[in-house]
Amino acid sequence: MIVKVLFMAFVSFLVYVSLVGSIGTDELIIGAIISIIIGVITRNLVVSDEKKVLSPRKWLGAFWYLAVYWIRYETTSHLDVVKRIFTMKYNPSIVRVPFNLTSEYGVTAVGNSITNTPGTVVVDIDEKRGYYYVHWIDAPSVEEEYCYKAISKGFEELVRRFL
Amino acid sequence: MIDLLLNVAISMFVLSIVFSLYRMIRGPTVPDRMLALDVISYGLAVVMGLIAIVSGSPYLIVISFSLALWFFIGALYVARYLEGEEIGE
Amino acid sequence: MVNELLEIIGIFLVVLGGLLNIIGSIGMLRFPSYFLRIHAATVAVIGGSVVPLVGIAFLSYGIHGSEGVVTSLGALGTAAFIFITAPVSSHAISRAAARMRMPRGPLTHDHLEEDGK
Known part of the structure; x- marks a missing residue:
């Protein structure tokens, strides 16, 4: 309280x-x-x-999330989209990406992480069946497992540490 | 050196605002215009911060925060308006 | 010494953000449809606004010393606020665009269409 x-x-x-x-x-x-x-x-x-709120492990997890998110994911995806802006190569699809989180905060955090990296944008969400609908600027494959591994697996592991 | 680079940075943001302004006037649909307005308002927030550094007064950074807040609420209102106008179904 | 280091980091982040902002708005001019432009806009908002605001926080403390703390805190707060709310607003607008049956441009696969939404 x-x-x-x-x-x-x-x-x-x-x-x-x-x-x-x-x-x-x-x-x-x-x-x-x-x-x-x-x-x-x-x-x-x-x-x-x-x-x-009180556990220091969760706070460390949050800082770890920020560091890994900015250094790894944001850098690579920014470079990728900047290249695409100059070369005008794209192969877009709207793909289904399943999620395995139960809490609302977790679903929101993973969705925000996906939207914040250039190249992937969450267009719609189906909470009953557990799908994000993600507009992906370059989709080599549209199978659910492949998209899950390529887009949201890393974010889910990072978010599980602090939520 | 730092002053020169600050001025260069301010002119870069102003140039980007001009490009987005073209997309906002030209943009064929309402979501395109909102996207351009998105880039314009956040860029303007950064320009406010840069001017706060150059002039040395902290009061402009408050405007930068309110600009971000204002755009967020405006975007949510426009999104609800667009969904109300849904075609079909 | 520390102040000069902060100034260099700050001005680097600010100029990098300016470049990304210009590249993002050029991408908004070049891409042909809304759902492609939104990626360029993400470059301009995340790389071109959050990064230079963090740079402004460093730069203000480096140049003005303890008088610049208020500007630093304000810039960090604005950066955190944009980082949290920018995906929310862009998600709201793109969901509205998908539901009002806007033409979705060049798409190889459309699972949203398959599921009837």
Whole structure:
């Protein structure tokens, strides 16, 4: 309970500090009071499991996700799409990609990761059958297993570490 | 050196905004225009940050955040409007 | 020394982001259909806006010292916000485009069409 309130208060305090424009004692005190009020109001909206917020393994997993995601996936896919912009070679398809995650946060995080890498965009999602419909700029094959390995397997393994 | 590169970077972003403006005026459908507006608003947010560095005042970065927020809400509204106009079914 | 290193990293990220932003908008001009243009727009938004905003955070702290902390925090917050919300808005618009039966351009396979959506 107190963890949920403090987490939301901390997030809103960070937003407040980055937007207030100057850092003085008065501003910090007013910001702390307001962000605790916001934390009390929004305590049940975001955090569902308190243990996950407190465990350092999950936070390390989140940092590992950011590092691997930016250094490996974003770099390679940016280079690939930049090449395609200059050579105008494309072979697009809308393919089905199955997902094996159960929590809504996990599905959203993997979908956002897929959309954030250039070259693959989630167009639609079928939650009952467990499919993303992904527009892929260069699809060598449209079989589900191949697409799962090529697009979302790495993201699912990364996301499982912190959600 | 840093000042020169900052000015070069600002002109690069302005050039990219001009290209996207062409796509936004020309774009055959509404989603194309929203895509161009996407690139324009986030590029403008970066230009605001660069001007905040050049002028040395922190108040412009607030505008950059509100610009990103404004575009996000606007895109969601346009998407709902487009789905309401669904053809068929 | 540390400040100069931060300035160099920051200006490198900013110029790299400017190049990616220009390349992305050129791609938006060249690609023939909406669903291809969206990939070029992703290059321009992720590589061309999030990366230079992180660069601005380094650069502001490197140039202005402790007076630039507010700009640094604001730029980092804006970068995180764009990183979280850009895929949401682009997914919303492309889903609307798929549901209003817009022509999907050159496609070799279309599983969305096969499943009747």
